[in-house]
Amino acid sequence: xxxxxxxxxxxxxxxxxxxxxxxxxxxxxxxxxxxxxxxxxxxxxxxxxxxxxxxxxxxxxxxxxxxxxxxxxxxxxxxxxxxxxxxxxxxxxxxxxxxxxxxxxxxxxxxxxxxxxxxxxxxxxxxxxxxxxxxxxxxxxxxxxxxxxxxxxxxxxxxxxxxxxxxxxxxxxxxxxxxxxxx
Ligand SMILES: [Fe+2]
Numbered sequence: 001x002x003x004x005x006x007x008x009x010x011x012x013x014x015x016x017x018x019x020x021x022x023x024x025x026x027x028x029x030x031x032x033x034x035x036x037x038x039x040x041x042x043x044x045x046x047x048x049x050x051x052x053x054x055x056x057x058x059x060x061x062x063x064x065x066x067x068x069x070x071x072x073x074x075x076x077x078x079x080x081x082x083x084x085x086x087x088x089x090x091x092x093x094x095x096x097x098x099x100x101x102x103x104x105x106x107x108x109x110x111x112x113x114x115x116x117x118x119x120x121x122x123x124x125x126x127x128x129x130x131x132x133x134x135x136x137x138x139x140x141x142x143x144x145x146x147x148x149x150x151x152x153x154x155x156x157x158x159x160x161x162x163x164x165x166x167x168x169x170x171x172x173x174x175x176x177x178x179x180x181x182x183x
Contacts, residue, residue, distance in 0.1 A: 025142040025143040026143040026144070029136070029139040029140060029143040030085060033082050034087075036078055036133070036136060037075055037078040037082075039132065040072075040078065043067075043068075046125075047065075047071070048068065050064065051068070053115065054115065054118075057173065057176055057177075059172075060119070063162065063165055064122070067122075070158050070162075074155045074158070077154075080151075081151065081152075085145065116173065116174060116177055119166060119173055122162075123170075126159050126162050126166060127163060129156075129159040130159045130160055130163060133153070133156035133159060140152060
């Protein structure tokens with residue numbers, strides 16, 4: 001075989017590598033969507049458990065209730081994106097234990113009635129989710145699914161709003177907590 005004869009094979013190989021690269025990005029993206037679905041599912045359960053302990057803090061209670069509803073919408077959006085790429089919805093329901101364990105480090109336990117601890121945990125959780133949606137948006141582009149970015153950025157905006165609200169209300173929540181304790 002001459003060097004010339006090997007050239008097409010090399011070209012084919014190169015093309016194959018490129019395709020493999022693109023498929024790899026899609027694989028990472030789909031895994032990321034499933035991971036974030038697990039994070040949202042975890043958030044829904046955690047907020048549900050915490051809500052009963054937040055009734056003495058009406059503003060916080062209302063915000064957390066909205067955040068739970070938004071988490072349900074965000075999980076449904078992730079399901080839709082997975083379906084769009086031919087990934088079974090049932091696959092999204094698998095718990096991604098390691099990852100959720102990492103984020104759940106922020107979440108503490110739902111039975112904890114220390115509202116400050118829960119607010120700090122929620123703030124950390126939001127920061128994780130903002131970063132996660134930012135990463136998913138970049139992965140969507142790398143995987144050739146730029147059309148997914150709008151919905152991912154909508155979820156990111158919602159996380160940002162909640163994170164900002166929590167951040168700006170920490171002093172007031174501390175005051176409310178101390179007033180409750182003194183009562
Ligand atoms: Fe969320």
